[in-house]
Amino acid sequence: MSTNDARGRSAPEGVPGKQEQLDPLRDRAEDSYLTTNFGTRVDDTDNSLSVGERGPTLLEDFHFREKVTHFDHERIPERVVHARGAGAYGTFRPYASLAEYTKADFLQDPGRETPVFVRFSTVAGSRGSADTVRDVRGFATKFYTREGNYDLVGNNFPVFFIQDAIKFPDFVHAVKPEPPNEIPQAASAHDTFWDFVSLQPESMHVVLWLMSDRALPRSYRMMQGFGVHTFRFVNAEGRGTFVKFHWRPALGTHSLVWDEAQKIAGKDPDFNRRDLWDAIERGDFPEFELSVQLVPEEDEFAYDFDLLDPTKIIPEEVVPLRPIGKMVLNKNPDNFFAETEQVAFHTAHVVPGIDFTNDPLLQGRNFSYLDTQLIRLGGPNFEQLPVNRPVAPVRNNQRDGYGQHRIHPGQAAYAPNSLGGGCPALASPDAGAYTHHQERVDGVKIRKRSESFADHYSQATLFWNSMAGWEKEHIVAGYRFELGKVLSMEVRERTVGRLNHIDHELATRVAEGIGVTPPAEPAVANHGRSSPALSQANSPTDSIATRRVALLAADGVAESDVAALREVLGRGGAVVEVLAAHDGTVRSAEGGEVPVDRAMQTMSSVLYDAVCVPGGEKCARALAEDGLARFYVTEAFKHGKAVAALGSGVSLLEELRLPGVRLAGDGGRLVDEKGVVTATDPAAAAEAAEAFAVALAYHRHWTRDSDRVPA
Ligand code: HDD
Numbered sequence: 001m002s003t004n005d006a007r008g009r010s011a012p013e014g015v016p017g018k019q020e021q022l023d024p025l026r027d028r029a030e031d032s033y034l035t036t037n038f039g040t041r042v043d044d045t046d047n048s049l050s051v052g053e054r055g056p057t058l059l060e061d062f063h064f065r066e067k068v069t070h071f072d073h074e075r076i077p078e079r080v081v082h083a084r085g086a087g088a089y090g091t092f093r094p095y096a097s098l099a100e101y102t103k104a105d106f107l108q109d110p111g112r113e114t115p116v117f118v119r120f121s122t123v124a125g126s127r128g129s130a131d132t133v134r135d136v137r138g139f140a141t142k143f144y145t146r147e148g149n150y151d152l153v154g155n156n157f158p159v160f161f162i163q164d165a166i167k168f169p170d171f172v173h174a175v176k177p178e179p180p181n182e183i184p185q186a187a188s189a190h191d192t193f194w195d196f197v198s199l200q201p202e203s204m205h206v207v208l209w210l211m212s213d214r215a216l217p218r219s220y221r222m223m224q225g226f227g228v229h230t231f232r233f234v235n236a237e238g239r240g241t242f243v244k245f246h247w248r249p250a251l252g253t254h255s256l257v258w259d260e261a262q263k264i265a266g267k268d269p270d271f272n273r274r275d276l277w278d279a280i281e282r283g284d285f286p287e288f289e290l291s292v293q294l295v296p297e298e299d300e301f302a303y304d305f306d307l308l309d310p311t312k313i314i315p316e317e318v319v320p321l322r323p324i325g326k327m328v329l330n331k332n333p334d335n336f337f338a339e340t341e342q343v344a345f346h347t348a349h350v351v352p353g354i355d356f357t358n359d360p361l362l363q364g365r366n367f368s369y370l371d372t373q374l375i376r377l378g379g380p381n382f383e384q385l386p387v388n389r390p391v392a393p394v395r396n397n398q399r400d401g402y403g404q405h406r407i408h409p410g411q412a413a414y415a416p417n418s419l420g421g422g423c424p425a426l427a428s429p430d431a432g433a434y435t436h437h438q439e440r441v442d443g444v445k446i447r448k449r450s451e452s453f454a455d456h457y458s459q460a461t462l463f464w465n466s467m468a469g470w471e472k473e474h475i476v477a478g479y480r481f482e483l484g485k486v487l488s489m490e491v492r493e494r495t496v497g498r499l500n501h502i503d504h505e506l507a508t509r510v511a512e513g514i515g516v517t518p519p520a521e522p523a524v525a526n527h528g529r530s531s532p533a534l535s536q537a538n539s540p541t542d543s544i545a546t547r548r549v550a551l552l553a554a555d556g557v558a559e560s561d562v563a564a565l566r567e568v569l570g571r572g573g574a575v576v577e578v579l580a581a582h583d584g585t586v587r588s589a590e591g592g593e594v595p596v597d598r599a600m601q602t603m604s605s606v607l608y609d610a611v612c613v614p615g616g617e618k619c620a621r622a623l624a625e626d627g628l629a630r631f632y633v634t635e636a637f638k639h640g641k642a643v644a645a646l647g648s649g650v651s652l653l654e655e656l657r658l659p660g661v662r663l664a665g666d667g668g669r670l671v672d673e674k675g676v677v678t679a680t681d682p683a684a685a686a687e688a689a690e691a692f693a694v695a696l697a698y699h700r701h702w703t704r705d706s707d708r709v710p711a
Pocket residue numbers: 079080081082085119120121137138139140153154155160164165166168169227228229310343344345361364365368369370372373
C-alpha cells in the first residue's frame with residue numbers, strides 16, 4: 001500500500017515502526033517443546049544415541065550431530081575495529097522542519113518520530129576487552145527512516161587519526177596488539193602505536209584528544225558524538241549546504257580518571273555496557289541532542305583549514321551549533337548477538353537530502369563498511385537481518401546468495417523488463433529517488449594530498465590552549481603513562497619533538513616524565529587562541545540524575561541520616577545503594593533494620609560517583625575498623641568524588657586524615673570544602689545532604705591535594 005505525500009512522492013503508508021517489524025521475529029520459548037532445527041520434537045537432549053549404555057555413539061543420531069554442528073559454527077568474525085560494543089533502540093524527533101537545508105524526510109516534521117538503533121563501542125579492543133580502556137568511543141546511529149536507513153557512523157572525538165582512508169590499515173595495525181604476542185590488549189600504550197603516530201603528524205590533534213579525559217567517558221550516556229566529516233545537506237531545490245553533526249548528552253560530558261578507569265577494567269569490565277543497560281531498564285532513558293554546524297557552499301574556502309580534512313573541527317565559536325532534534329534511547333535489545341553484534345552500519349547508507357563531500361577519509365569509508373559486512377556477516381544478504389532491515393519497503397532485482405530470506409515470485413529479475421510489468425520501477429526525484437548532488441569536479445589523476453591539509457598542529461594547539469589546568473595535568477599524565485610504556489627511546493624523543501610543535505610547555509612536561517631531554521625552545525610560537533566549547537570544565541554540572549552513590553553502613557547506623565540522604569539524592573534522580581560488610585540488613589541506631597543493597601566486597605568505590613557515611617556511633621566505629629570501608633572513602637577522595645559524612649560518621653573521615661580539607665567539628669553544623677561535606681549536628685543532616693547533592697552534580701573536585709592519598 002502506498003499513498004502520495006504532499007510533494008507527490010510515493011510514501012509508504014503504514015510503514016511499520018521498527019519494533020512492530022521486529023515483534024513477529026522474536027522467538028519466545030514459552031509453551032513450547034524442544035525441537036530440532038527442522039521442527040521435530042526431541043525426547044532427550046542429554047544422552048547421545050549409542051550402541052548399548054557404554055558403547056560408541058551412532059552416526060544416525062541426527063539430534064546430536066545437528067546440535068554440535070550448530071554449536072561449532074556459532075562464532076562469526078568480530079569487527080576488525082570497534083569489536084566491543086553495546087547497543088540500544090530509541091527514537092529521534094526533530095525540533096522543527098529543516099526543509100530550508102535538507103529534504104531528508106526524517107528532518108521535516110517535529111510530529112514524526114523515527115526509530116533508531118545506536119551502538120556505542122571502543123575501537124582497539126577485542127570483543128571481550130574491558131570497557132574503560134583509554135580509547136576513542138564509537139557512536140553509530142541507524143535511523144530507520146521512511147525513505148530507507150540513514151547511518152551516522154561517528155565517534156566521541158570530532159577528529160580522526162588520518163586524512164586518507166588508504167592509511168586506515170596502517171593505523172589499525174599500529175594501534176592493535178603487536179603481532180608477535182598479541183600484547184597489549186585494548187591499549188595504545190605500546191611501541192607500534194607511538195612509532196606510527198610520531199611519524200604521522202596529521203594524527204597529533206586526535207592523539208591529544210586521546211590523552212585527554214575524553215578517552216575515558218564515565219558513561220556512554222555522558223559523552224558527545226560527532227559525525228567527524230563535513231557532510232552535505234541538499235534541499236528540495238537541489239541547494240547544498242555543508243554540515244557537521246554533533247550529539248550532546250543531556251547529562252553533560254563527564255569522564256573517569258585514569259587510575260579509576262584502570263581499576264574498573266578489573267572490577268567491572270562491563271562498566272559502560274552495564275551502565276547503559278541498567279539506565280534503560282530503570283527507565284532513565286539516555287537522551288542526546290543532535291546539533292548541526294551549517295556552512296553555505298560559497299564559504300567552502302572561508303577558513304584557515306580545509307572543510308574536507310577530517311583532522312579538523314570547525315570551532316563552535318566560529319560556526320555555532322544549531323540544535324535540530326533529540327534522540328531518546330528507550331529499549332534494550334532482546335538478544336546481544338542478533339541485534340548488537342549483527343547490526344551493520346555503513347557510511348553510504350544515506351537518504352535523499354544527505355550527501356557526501358570529497359573528504360578522502362569519507363570516500364574510503366564508503367567502500368570499507370559494505371566490504372567488511374560481507375565477511376563479517378557471511379554474504380550479501382545481511383541487510384535482511386532483523387536489526388538491519390529498513391522499515392521502508394525493499395524491492396530490486398538482486399537475488400539469491402547465502403541466507404536469502406525473501407521469496408521473490410515472478411519471472412523477471414532484471415531491468416528493463418516487460419514481463420514483470422516493468423517493476424520494480426525507477427523513481428524520479430519527485431517520487432523520492434536518491435539523486436547525487438551535482439558538483440563540478442575537474443582534475444588530473446594524481447596521488448597527492450592537498451596543501452590545504454598540511455597544517456597538523458594549529459588545532460592541536462587550540463585544543464591544548466582550551467583545557468582547564470586539571471585537564472592539562474591529565475593530558476600530561478596520559479602522555480607520560482603511554483610513552484613511559486614505549487621501549488624505544490627514539491620513538492619517545494620523536495614524539496616529544498612533535499609535541500613541541502603543539503606547545504612548548506606540553507613537550508617539556510611530558511619529556512621530564514619519560515627520560516627525554518626537554519626541547520630547548522618552542523618549535524613554533526603558540527598562537528594563543530582557544531575554544532571554550534572544547535573543555536569539559538564547561539560542561540553542565542547541574543544534575544545528579546542517574547549518579548550512583550555508595551552509602552556505607554554497619555550496625556548502629558542512624559536511620560534518620562540514611563532517610564535524609566535517600567530523600568534528597570533520590571529527588572535529584574541519583575541511584576543510592578546501601579553497602580555493608582555483608583548482604584541482608586544492618587540494625588539501625590533507632591532499633592529498626594536497614595536493608596543492604598550490596599556487600600562491600602562485591603563492589604568498589606570506583607563503581608560509584610560518590611561515597612557517604614551516615615551517622616551512628618557504633619556504625620562509625622565498625623566502619624573505622626574495616627579496611628575496605630576506609631578504602632571506599634579514601635579512594636573516592638583521591639578520584640575527586642563527592643564525599644559526605646554525617647554525625648559520628650565524621651570521625652571516620654577525621655581518622656583517615658584526608659589532606660587539605662576542613663571537617664565539621666563537634667556540634668559544627670556544616671562544612672563544605674572541595675566536595676567534602678561534613679556535619680556533626682544531627683539537625684543539619686538534610687542541609688548537608690543538599691550540599692552533598694550539589695557536590696555530586698559538580699562531578700569531580702580537582703582542587704584537592706589528592707596526590708598524597710595512597711589509594
Ligand atoms: Fe570506521 C567500524 C567510526 C574511519 C572502517 N567505524 C566503525 C564503527 C564506528 C566507526 C563507530 C563501529 C560501527 C558499529 O558499531 O558496528 N570509523 C569511524 C569514524 C571514522 C572511521 C568516526 C572516521 C571519521 N573506519 C574508518 C576508516 C575505515 C573504517 C577510514 C576504512 C577505510 N570502521 C571500518 C570498518 C568497520 C568500522 C572496518 C569495522 C566493523 C564495521 O565497519 O562494521 O569497516
